Amino acid sequence: MATGDGENSYAVNSSFQKKTLMETWPVLQKAVKEVLQSLSHGSTMVAADIGCSSGPNTLILVSEVMNTISDCVRETADNSRVKEVQFFLNDLPGNDFNLVFRSLEQLHSLASVAAPCYIAGLPGSMYTRIFPCQSVHLFHSSHCLIWRSKVPEDLSNGTHLNVDNIYIGKTTPQFVVKLFREQFKKDFEMFLTLRHKELVSDGRMVLTFVGRKREEMPMHGGVARVWEVLSEALQYLVQKGRVEKKKLSSFNMPYYAPLLDEATQLIKQNGLFDIEDIRFFESNWDAHDDSDGDVVLDCSSSAANIAKIIRAGIEPLILKQFGEGILDELFMVYTSILAKNLEKGKAMCPVIVVNLKKSKRSLPENMTTSVPV
Ligand SMILES: C[S@@+](CC[C@H](N)C(=O)[O-])C[C@H]1O[C@@H](n2cnc3c(N)ncnc32)[C@H](O)[C@@H]1O
Numbered sequence: 001m002a003t004g005d006g007e008n009s010y011a012v013n014s015s016f017q018k019k020t021l022m023e024t025w026p027v028l029q030k031a032v033k034e035v036l037q038s039l040s041h042g043s044t045m046v047a048a049d050i051g052c053s054s055g056p057n058t059l060i061l062v063s064e065v066m067n068t069i070s071d072c073v074r075e076t077a078d079n080s081r082v083k084e085v086q087f088f089l090n091d092l093p094g095n096d097f098n099l100v101f102r103s104l105e106q107l108h109s110l111a112s113v114a115a116p117c118y119i120a121g122l123p124g125s126m127y128t129r130i131f132p133c134q135s136v137h138l139f140h141s142s143h144c145l146i147w148r149s150k151v152p153e154d155l156s157n158g159t160h161l162n163v164d165n166i167y168i169g170k171t172t173p174q175f176v177v178k179l180f181r182e183q184f185k186k187d188f189e190m191f192l193t194l195r196h197k198e199l200v201s202d203g204r205m206v207l208t209f210v211g212r213k214r215e216e217m218p219m220h221g222g223v224a225r226v227w228e229v230l231s232e233a234l235q236y237l238v239q240k241g242r243v244e245k246k247k248l249s250s251f252n253m254p255y256y257a258p259l260l261d262e263a264t265q266l267i268k269q270n271g272l273f274d275i276e277d278i279r280f281f282e283s284n285w286d287a288h289d290d291s292d293g294d295v296v297l298d299c300s301s302s303a304a305n306i307a308k309i310i311r312a313g314i315e316p317l318i319l320k321q322f323g324e325g326i327l328d329e330l331f332m333v334y335t336s337i338l339a340k341n342l343e344k345g346k347a348m349c350p351v352i353v354v355n356l357k358k359s360k361r362s363l364p365e366n367m368t369t370s371v372p373v
Pocket of ligand 1: 001014017018021050051052053054057058090091092095124125126127141142143144147148149313
């Protein structure tokens with residue numbers, strides 16, 4: 001994500017994620033209450049936000065968990081279960097943790113305090129072990145599991161090409177779609193296995209990620225649409241001689257949006273978690289557009305709003321592949337192609353939220369020893 005709190009940063013351009021995050025509160029609140037019920041008296045509750053990024057959403061999440069604890073203490077008139085809360089904020093080492101730490105003071109005004117809350121940053125990939133065994137009561141992660149641990153190998157080593165798409169587009173060959181899907185399967189299974197080891201028994205995990213509607217092909221729908229427009233914008237810059245063709249054909253995003261059924265099936269096959277609750281909703285990529293119906297009233301301003309969200313999410317990847325010089329121009333072209341595209345109707349994004357409970361089943365023998373550190 002784009003660091004800092006400047007005009008193009010994730011901190012300033014995460015309204016889509018914020019809106020969807022707040023829609024998941026009922027699922028999160030239920031999970032927090034269940035965790036509290038499972039605690040013995042005088043416990044320290046350990047919670048972690050995986051892929052916390054930097055900006056207001058990080059604080060809102062911590063504050064919602066703390067408020068739910070306060071509500072629960074009030075409702076049950078029992079303040080003896082949680083003595084204190086330890087909250088870990090995890091993200092990749094390149095995350096702007098300094099911005100997060102500087103903003104922590106605001107938490108005091110956001111959260112009501114039922115127990116002291118100690119916050120720590122935890123750099124590391126969610127596809128490696130990041131906690132000691134059985135040490136966490138609650139994992140939360142929003143809009144992070146969409147990111148793959150890497151671009152599928154056969155794409156990054158040039159064995160296969162994805163035409164001029166940067167994700168799965170309408171001209172993406174089927175075997176390339178399969179590579180993206182298999183990478184998601186491997187990563188998601190690894191994530192479940194690692195978090196299962198780190199959770200205490202009866203621990204919970206609330207995961208929110210964008211996905212696809214029932215039976216929607218990967219190259220269709222609200223997620224593919226915003227990336228296909230970015231591919232078109234890059235293709236336009238290739239035609240103008242602003243971007244080298246080989247740079248575009250070798251660029252693929254480490255990303256995959258699963259079907260609701262696909263995610264459910266993988267969780268069931270993995271067998272390490274019971275699904276307590278799973279929900280699906282759609283949210284406008286333009287979080288500022290609350291209008292009813294499918295018609296976009298102002299395509300230009302809606303496209304500009306969506307372009308800011310997409311830019312804040314992908315800027316470091318674009319910068320690494322194509323250099324800083326094209327950023328402003330690319331997103332100007334993106335906005336104008338998207339404005340035209342929005343004449344077809346709103347860009348809605350499918351969102352999946354799931355509350356998982358650590359299952360009593362144990363890990364298969366070959367998975368208990370060799371998880372990467
Ligand atoms: C779209 S942001 C979501 C931030 C925040 N959770 C929210 O809902 O606004 C996705 C975050 O996931 C992080 N991320 C991506 N891959 C990761 C990994 N392997 N391990 C930990 N964090 C990762 C990114 O660095 C980024 O900060």
